[in-house]
Amino acid sequence: MGRAPCCDKANVKRGPWAPEEDAKLKAYIEQHGTGGNWIALPPKIGLNRCGKSCRLRWLNYLRPNIKHGGFSEEEDHIICSLYISIGSRWSIIAAQLPGRTDNDIKNYWNTRLKKKLLGKQRKDHQKQARRGGGPKQEGKSDESGNLGVIGEGGSRSTYWPEPAMPVYSTSRPDHHVHDDPASTNRLLLMPGGRSSNDSNPSHQSPFIPPSPVPLPQLYDDSAGLMNPLVSNTSISEALQGPHRFADEIDEIFHFNPVKLEGLDCFYGAGGIVDEHHGNTTSESMNWSAVGPLIHPNAVTSYQGMQQCLFEEPVHLGMQ
DNA sequence: AATTGCGCCAACCGCTACTAG
DNA sequence: GCTAGTAGCGGTTGGCGCAAT
Known part of the structure; x- marks a missing residue:
């Protein structure tokens, strides 16, 4: 009933x-x-x-002060940064953009930003493939030069660990945070977040970034989570979560071969061959040791996106 | 000029979380 | 602790307008 x-x-x-x-x-x-x-x-x-x-x-x-359309580049930055970090939590993303509604941002992402990203990624990838410097192209290319899905059937390069990578609490490496409702709850500890226990409106989100958000800095190995929103759980859920974010973001970014300076440890020298697919991956890295660090694909993807969308290199300054 | 396809966006739907009784 | 009612969220849909054919 x-x-x-x-x-x-x-x-x-x-x-x-x-x-x-x-x-x-x-x-x-x-x-x-x-x-x-x-x-x-x-x-x-x-x-x-x-x-x-x-x-x-x-x-x-x-509602007063609602803005419609005309998203600025800075807003693009913020939306993309947050989407990479937390996935399709539109209400949270909207909270960082005064005058914008979750519906607006959702529509904007689905109709423009995502396509902008995909189109540019494919163009860049194509350019690189032509130069012969990029990853081996196994996808189809149609008359108009649009790339098909590369390596459909398992040959495409991905940094995605599989199955779901283990996610551990920073403070308790033995603790699987998926089993911890409090960890999950931390995800929502945001202004406007419904599970927030902090009713103090002055508790401004640490998420309002000097644009763009330097994602890896969201973690502090010694102190655990710096940003409650981007807990290990959120990274895991955002990247692999219930809304197939992993698939989507993977699709967006598998065209982008860019890796981050100073993050070789994530990939290993030259990467690791995936036994199952023959791909170069970081699958066998020790995730429990890396615990508090951001998922490498997100990092790679993030910089790729910055380059793709805004055509300016972004150095994440990770030590 | 008519038709078709596509992009955009407002609104709806269904679900979960929260809260009061 | 349980239940019913409401708020809020994210995914999806439908309609409008424009461009291409």
């Missing part, structure tokens, strides 16, 4: 909002606030809308 629906779907208006509806909702909320109960709001205003719909309309469109 399911829960009762929040409204009678047959009898509420759906679809685009009329200007009069917008005006009614805006006027009421500006005067009285939401009253903490969206479901009760529409009848009060005389709107034949679902409370959820009113909430969405207010948050995404009517």
